[in-house]
Amino acid sequence: MSQVSPFHQHYKKKDEHDSLRPERYEGGDDDDDDDTNPQGRWQMSKVSPFYMLYIDENVNRRRLRGGKDDDDDDDDDDDDEFYTMGHDGELDICGKFIKCCMFVANVIMFIGGVVIVILGVWTIQEKGFINALVGTNLFLGSVYILIFCGVALCGVSFSGCLASVREMKCLLLTYALAVFILLVMILIGGILAYTFRDKVHSSMEQEMYSSIKTYGEEKALSRAWDDIQEVLECCGVMSYTDWKGHIPESCCRLSSGKRVNCKVFQTSLNIWKNGCLNVTEEFIRAHAAIVAGAAVSVSSLMMIGFIFSLIAHRIVVEKEQIQEDEDEEEDN
Known part of the structure; x- marks a missing residue:
């Protein structure tokens, strides 16, 4: 050396x-x-x-x-900390876009849930008298299902917003499962409402002719007849002649905010001309279509939220896996 x-x-x-x-x-x-x-x-x-x-x-x-x-x-x-799927900037932007879309979809779903609840409560409170005359609980049953789903949807959509912001893997998976269950229930409620729309006439005519005979004896049916004739401006099943001369006051027309005494002067000028069968049938068909349309619209939003939740869950899983790999590399 x-x-x-x-x-x-x-x-x-x-x-x-x-x-x-x-x-x-x-x-x-x-x-x-x-x-x-x-x-x-x-x-x-x-x-x-x-x-x-x-x-x-x-x-x-x-x-x-x-x-x-x-x-x-x-x-x-x-x-x-802001990397979503890796170190690539394009994937990071994609992940943030998915989170943003999921958040917006859940906000719209929350609003849709509120609309369904309001529509269902209004239908029961204002138009519940129809159920006593149509001979089936199918219509109101479908409305109750939609009200329950609307309330649940508000809570689920709020948790979806929280899961998308916090990137909580467990909550995202729970949210996806809850949305899927609610989606099925809302579709069932909408289908029942639409099915009832086509079965109104077959059961309604027989039930109305049967209940008109007990008017004045059963309080619930009498109240239902008065409500339906006052609100829908109709009289009898097919016409006022179905009452056979015993016309109730609810069949009388209004004049200056007061009802005309049509019991004495039974003419077409003092009594509602239209029968309640056709008017009620048209009313139920229209409202059943509205309920079914609302159910389909909200279900479409829920499907979008469901898809975004699965994508967001996969992103979070990949993010955690990448973080674990980086931690292992640093330890080595």
Whole structure:
């Protein structure tokens, strides 16, 4: 060793230092080539394979971050929290777009749930008297289903907004399951309402002729007849002659805000002309179509929210997997 010149020792130390640079492992250009530097090649073989892997990972990480050095890792920690599916900026934007769409869809679903509840409550309170005359509970049953689904939809959509903002994997999966169940129930309610729309005439005529005979005896049926004749401005089943001379006051027309005494003067000028069967049938068909249309519209929004929730859940899972892989790489 004493015979080695100081210049040779200097270049040997330089080769030992250069052999540890990342350019050696990337195949980059170097001033000292391996063919002319056997000392550097010998020193490179002494490097641990784990250290070589560590250098390669850091080089790739700098490439993904635009050539930043490891000294800037602390500054990039906050930026990594916003990565959605990886280090690629395009995927990050895609993930944020999915989260935004899911949030907006849930807000619209919340509004749709409120509309369904209001529509259902209005139908029961204002038009519930029809149920006593049509001979079936199918219409109001479907309305009750939609009211329940509307209330549940408000709660589920709120949790969906929270899950999309907080990126909670468990809540996203629970939300998707709840939306699917509500979707099925709302579709059932809408189908029942639409089915009832086509079965009104068959059961309604028989029930109305049967109930008109007990007018004045059963309080519920008498109240239902009075309500339907006052609200829908009709009289009898097919016409006022169905009452056979015993016309109730609810069949009388209004004049200056007061009802005309049509019990004494039974003419078409004082009594509603239209029969209640056709008028009620048209009314139920129209409202059943509205309820079914609202159910289909909200179901479409729920389907969109369901799809977005599955995509968001997959994004969160991939994000956590990437984070775990990065933690393992740092530990190694």
